[in-house]
Amino acid sequence: MHNVVIVGGGPAGLSAALAAAAAGAPVLLIDSNPRLGGQYWRMPSDDVGQQGEQHFDLETGLILINAVKARKEIEVLSGAQIWSATHKDGVNTLRVIQNGAEKIINTKNLILCTGAYDRTLPFPGWDTPGVMTPGGVQSLLKGHGVLAGKKVVVAGSGPFLLPVAAGVVKAGGEVVELLEANNSARWLLSPFVMLENVGKLKEAFYYVKTISQVKVRARFASAVIAAHKNSEGNLESVDVATIRGNFKIKKVRNVKCDVAAVGWGFTADTSLAGALGCKQIVAKDGGVVVSADGNQQSSIPGVFVAGEITGIGGAELSMAEGVIAGINAAKFVGCKVEVLKAHRKRRAKRQRFADALIKSYPIKDGWISWLNDQTVICRCEEVSVGNLKYAINELGATDSRTAKLLTRCGMGLCQGRVCGRSVVDLVASELKISPTDIDRFSAANRPIILPIPLGVLAAGE
Amino acid sequence: MKNPDAIVIGAGVVGACSALSLVNAGLKVLVIDRGAVASGTTGAGEGNILVSDKEPSPELTLALRSRDAWFELNTDIGGGFELEAKGGVVISRSQSGIANLKKLSAQQASCGIKVVELDAKGIREIEPHISNSVEYAVLYPQDAQCQPMLAAAQIMRAVRKRGGAFIQGENVESINTKSGKVIGLSTDKATYQSPIIVNATGTWAGAIAELAGSYLPIMPRRGFILVTAPAPKIVHHKVYDADYVANVASSDADLQSSAVVEGTESGTILIGASRERVGFQSDLDVAVLRQLARQAISLFPILSNIPLLRAYRGFRPYAPDHLPVIGEDANVLGLWHAAGHEGAGIGLAPATGELIAAQITERKTFMDPTPFSPKRFKQESNVAI
Ligand SMILES: Cc1cc2nc3c(=O)[nH]c(=O)nc-3n(C[C@H](O)[C@H](O)[C@H](O)COP(=O)(O)OP(=O)(O)OC[C@H]3O[C@@H](n4cnc5c(N)ncnc54)[C@H](O)[C@@H]3O)c2cc1C
Ligand SMILES: Cc1cc2nc3c(=O)[nH]c(=O)nc-3n(C[C@H](O)[C@H](O)[C@H](O)COP(=O)(O)OP(=O)(O)OC[C@H]3O[C@@H](n4cnc5c(N)ncnc54)[C@H](O)[C@@H]3O)c2cc1C
Numbered sequence: 107m108h109n110v111v112i113v114g115g116g117p118a119g120l121s122a123a124l125a126a127a128a129a130g131a132p133v134l135l136i137d138s139n140p141r142l143g144g145q146y147w148r149m150p151s152d153d154v155g156q157q158g159e160q161h162f163d164l165e166t167g168l169i170l171i172n173a174v175k176a177r178k179e180i181e182v183l184s185g186a187q188i189w190s191a192t193h194k195d196g197v198n199t200l201r202v203i204q205n206g207a208e209k210i211i212n213t214k215n216l217i218l219c220t221g222a223y224d225r226t227l228p229f230p231g232w233d234t235p236g237v238m239t240p241g242g243v244q245s246l247l248k249g250h251g252v253l254a255g256k257k258v259v260v261a262g263s264g265p266f267l268l269p270v271a272a273g274v275v276k277a278g279g280e281v282v283e284l285l286e287a288n289n290s291a292r293w294l295l296s297p298f299v300m301l302e303n304v305g306k307l308k309e310a311f312y313y314v315k316t317i318s319q320v321k322v323r324a325r326f327a328s329a330v331i332a333a334h335k336n337s338e339g340n341l342e343s344v345d346v347a348t349i350r351g352n353f354k355i356k357k358v359r360n361v362k363c364d365v366a367a368v369g370w371g372f373t374a375d376t377s378l379a380g381a382l383g384c385k386q387i388v389a390k391d392g393g394v395v396v397s398a399d400g401n402q403q404s405s406i407p408g409v410f411v412a413g414e415i416t417g418i419g420g421a422e423l424s425m426a427e428g429v430i431a432g433i434n435a436a437k438f439v440g441c442k443v444e445v446l447k448a449h450r451k452r453r454a455k456r457q458r459f460a461d462a463l464i465k466s467y468p469i470k471d472g473w474i475s476w477l478n479d480q481t482v483i484c485r486c487e488e489v490s491v492g493n494l495k496y497a498i499n500e501l502g503a504t505d506s507r508t509a510k511l512l513t514r515c516g517m518g519l520c521q522g523r524v525c526g527r528s529v530v531d532l533v534a535s536e537l538k539i540s541p542t543d544i545d546r547f548s549a550a551n552r553p554i555i556l557p558i559p560l561g562v563l564a565a566g567e
Numbered sequence: 568m569k570n571p572d573a574i575v576i577g578a579g580v581v582g583a584c585s586a587l588s589l590v591n592a593g594l595k596v597l598v599i600d601r602g603a604v605a606s607g608t609t610g611a612g613e614g615n616i617l618v619s620d621k622e623p624s625p626e627l628t629l630a631l632r633s634r635d636a637w638f639e640l641n642t643d644i645g646g647g648f649e650l651e652a653k654g655g656v657v658i659s660r661s662q663s664g665i666a667n668l669k670k671l672s673a674q675q676a677s678c679g680i681k682v683v684e685l686d687a688k689g690i691r692e693i694e695p696h697i698s699n700s701v702e703y704a705v706l707y708p709q710d711a712q713c714q715p716m717l718a719a720a721q722i723m724r725a726v727r728k729r730g731g732a733f734i735q736g737e738n739v740e741s742i743n744t745k746s747g748k749v750i751g752l753s754t755d756k757a758t759y760q761s762p763i764i765v766n767a768t769g770t771w772a773g774a775i776a777e778l779a780g781s782y783l784p785i786m787p788r789r790g791f792i793l794v795t796a797p798a799p800k801i802v803h804h805k806v807y808d809a810d811y812v813a814n815v816a817s818s819d820a821d822l823q824s825s826a827v828v829e830g831t832e833s834g835t836i837l838i839g840a841s842r843e844r845v846g847f848q849s850d851l852d853v854a855v856l857r858q859l860a861r862q863a864i865s866l867f868p869i870l871s872n873i874p875l876l877r878a879y880r881g882f883r884p885y886a887p888d889h890l891p892v893i894g895e896d897a898n899v900l901g902l903w904h905a906a907g908h909e910g911a912g913i914g915l916a917p918a919t920g921e922l923i924a925a926q927i928t929e930r931k932t933f934m935d936p937t938p939f940s941p942k943r944f945k946q947e948s949n950v951a952i
Contacts, residue, residue, distance in 0.1 A: 190851065190853060192850065192851060192853070201853065381851070487833065497720075500724055501604070501717070501720035501721065501723075501724055502603070502604050502720060502723060502724065502727075502733065502735070503603060503604070503720070504603045504735050504736065505603055507603075507606075508603040508604065508605065508606065508610075508716075511605060511610050511716040512605075512716055512717055512720055514833070517794075517877070518797070518876075519796055519797070519876065521876065521877060552877065553851045553877070553878060554851075554875060554876065554877050554878055557796055557874035557875060557876050558874060558875050559871065559872055559873065559874050559875070560793075560795065560860045560863065560864060560870050560871055560872075560873055560874070560875055561860075561864060561870075561871030561872060563856060563857055563860040563875055564857060564860040564861040564864050564871070566853070566857050567857075
């Protein structure tokens with residue numbers, strides 16, 4: 107049995123692994139990607155260069171990844187997906203698929219750093235080929251050196267639109283519009299946080315510089331509210347609206363493009379923590395996250411959590427949390443080590459920045475007014491807004507779980523990762539109630555974490 | 568609704584069908600559920616409407632009527648719940664199993680069930696991907712299926728359209744009686760008067776009987792269903808091993824399963840369902856999932872490459888003798904039970920509704936309801952009435 111098992115090889119998981127190993131604990135690091143780095147430092151396939159061009163802070167990533175590889179206390183399982191996990195009598199059982207075979211790992215001491223994925227909002231035409239998430243565009247760029255299209259509209263809300271736009275520019279694409287739904291002045295809500303996180307400003311400045319070199323200027327209070335396809339079924343143009351503070355439409359114009367990268371921040375991937383039974387809470391932005399105490403410990407003793415799954419806060423907060431989780435996990439298995447005041451201070455500072463982010467980039471439910479009855483909500487099962495309304499108004503669904511059972515919304519390939527959160531908001535809006543925490547939890551949890559071939563399942567003990 | 572003629576507790580498929588039959592019989596009906604429509608076991612069922620898995624018995628008579636009643640109901644309320652006569656294929660691979668299956672299907676045929684015997688070639692014509700090891704099967708063209716949650720919801724919609732009322736989100740906490748007769752019930756929010764209460768709370772029916780000071784031995788039997796990612800059409804009917812029939816009737820508490828494999832419209836394949844008596848234990852049991860996967864692959868080896876997407880579980884309501892309970896309570900007048908249908912509640916619901924409504928309104932029943940009477944149980948503890 108390994109002493110400390112860590113799931114996730116992003117900023118949080120790498121930091122946790124190094125901290126635990128430095129404290130003397132043997133570590134097993136499991137990650138589903140073929141290469142370490144997570145979302146932020148998504149490494150290109152070996153034959154693609156120019157990664158540095160895409161990234162503000164690749165150095166830190168390379169340093170962490172190399173340090174992890176160099177430490178003999180750390181064993182890395184890459185390309186390994188945990189499809190199921192259960193907790194019983196203090197022992198966590200992880201069922202891992204690697205190279206088509208299943209491995210069972212039992213551990214009392216676990217750090218979960220499973221990160222987050224792009225949050226999407228549905229709009230008419232969002233299922234058109236060419237409409238992507240910023241994360242999707244970026245992972246094509248970072249992972250494969252591929253540019254998704256020539257004329258790109260980047261839209262949505264949050265600071266992550268900037269690096270994506272910069273990446274497109276660096277790769278030789280044209281960013282025809284960069285649209286932020288919120289008002290630029292919102293950052294003034296948190297002036298002190300800005301000052302104490304100058305590093306973040308520098309980062310933003312780096313991206314703004316890249317973008318402005320090719321004369322792209324961000325437009326605020328603007329959003330992509332519809333997409334149109336050409337005769338071949340691919341994206342031809344988008345409708346761009348200026349919107350009010352509540353996201354209701356003011357004025358619409360049409361913009362030609364072949365790719366629209368539209369994203370609305372992130373949703374924590376809590377499925378693994380949820381399968382183990384870690385307590386979850388609803389964050390201020392309505393997303394479900396895993397509850398953690400000051401030591402990054404979840405509600406299950408010995409199970410620590412760090413990074414985006416405890417709340418969306420960016421790579422640096424993830425690293426700060428990862429270090430604290432790693433130290434405490436090492437302490438849990440008997441290593442003589444303490445979290446330093448400096449660690450806590452760093453985390454607190456990053457946390458204030460994360461809180462400011464959420465305050466600056468709220469998603470207001472005016473987006474629901476962009477939809478019509480034909481708008482697809484669940485792309486996997488092809489469920490429309492009209493189908494959902496029928497389930498509510500005719501079939502009497504009074505919560506999102508029932509609406510889901512009656513429409514198959516969220517039951518397809520992605521298991522509601524894409525639409526689950528929006529469905530909860532939509533159903534509540536149609537019923538004129540606020541979503542309950544139970545609605546939110548049930549949309550965020552899935553006992554089968556990732557699909558597993560029946561043959562592999564059958565072959566297991 | 569003021570002074571309903573009858574209150575139905577539970578808006579699962581059985582409660583919905585009971586309410587519809589009562590409304591159709593001209594009664595003012597109020598349905599109360601503590602959750603939403605189909606929030607109980609109906610929301611976790613698979614939707615098989617089977618005649619193939621029953622031996623000649625009162626339950627088969629009920630199942631045959633119910634199967635036809637589903638199609639009548641479909642026409643009556645305008646569909647919308649994916650009812651389809653897909654047909655069942657039962658296979659057996661052992662000498663003794665084949666002999667038993669031949670015997671069973673001959674008996675079933677004599678009760679009016681359509682059966683078609685298939686040889687190795689015949690099977691492959693209708694199920695080209697079946698395992699090489701299968702050389703004998705029986706096709707049951709009447710076996711059908713529906714989407715059970717949609718069925719319950721559409722039936723409840725019809726109930727409301729025909730004058731019934733439906734209250735969701737109220738938990739029944741007491742059954743009010745006077746001199747051994749029902750006078751109404753109280754929920755966590757209100758009290759309702761009615762001389763008739765239909766207990767259609769499935770797995771929780773024993774608790775309602777207890778509230779009335781009576782007794783009903785209904786217990787949970789857990790089951791898992793596997794759902795795969797969408798795949799090209801591989802499975803065309805409901806296909807299962809004849810062992811399944813033995814399992815259904817078994818009283819063994821250990822895990823039993825005999826996978827029923829079927830393809831759906833959307834391309835996903837459903838594999839169900841295990842049967843275990845583990846109380847209301849709800850955690851994911853990977854051993855059960857593995858067994859279902861093994862059985863499905865043994866029927867269709869090609870499934871090996873298809874990914875499992877999700878699994879869900881539910882708790883079937885079962886009585887010690889594995890027969891549903893349909894009839895008036897042994898101790899309390901005006902309290903009617905329609906519960907305990909175990910793994911066949913979807914299939915048996917419409918005929919259950921007809922049987923309960925006919926008895927309540929003192930009309931002619933399509934069959935003798937005595938075998939399903941709650942009076943068949945010996946009360947184990949003495950409860951004051
Ligand atoms: C498009 C985009 C741009 C961004 N730009 C910036 C930026 O400029 N600045 C900034 O600060 N932040 C940025 N971020 C956010 C940053 O990526 C995250 O803050 C950071 O990656 C979070 O680190 P993490 O360790 O929590 O999770 P992640 O980096 O997401 O790592 C999680 C890891 O866990 C693995 N995993 C998850 N589930 C399983 C499982 N079941 N089995 C095995 N492995 C599993 C995943 O494969 C992944 O490798 C950006 C994110 C995106 C998507
Ligand atoms: C895995 C699995 C697969 C199955 N597959 C099939 C199949 O293929 N074919 C088939 O025919 N059957 C199948 N079944 C069985 C079938 O699902 C059940 O027999 C059927 O759903 C029972 O319906 P019901 O209406 O009696 O109970 P339920 O659907 O459980 O309804 C009872 C209702 O009562 C409500 N309730 C309970 N207590 C109270 C209270 N105190 N106050 C208010 N309301 C209350 C509950 O909220 C619930 O909605 C399967 C079952 C499982 C678990």
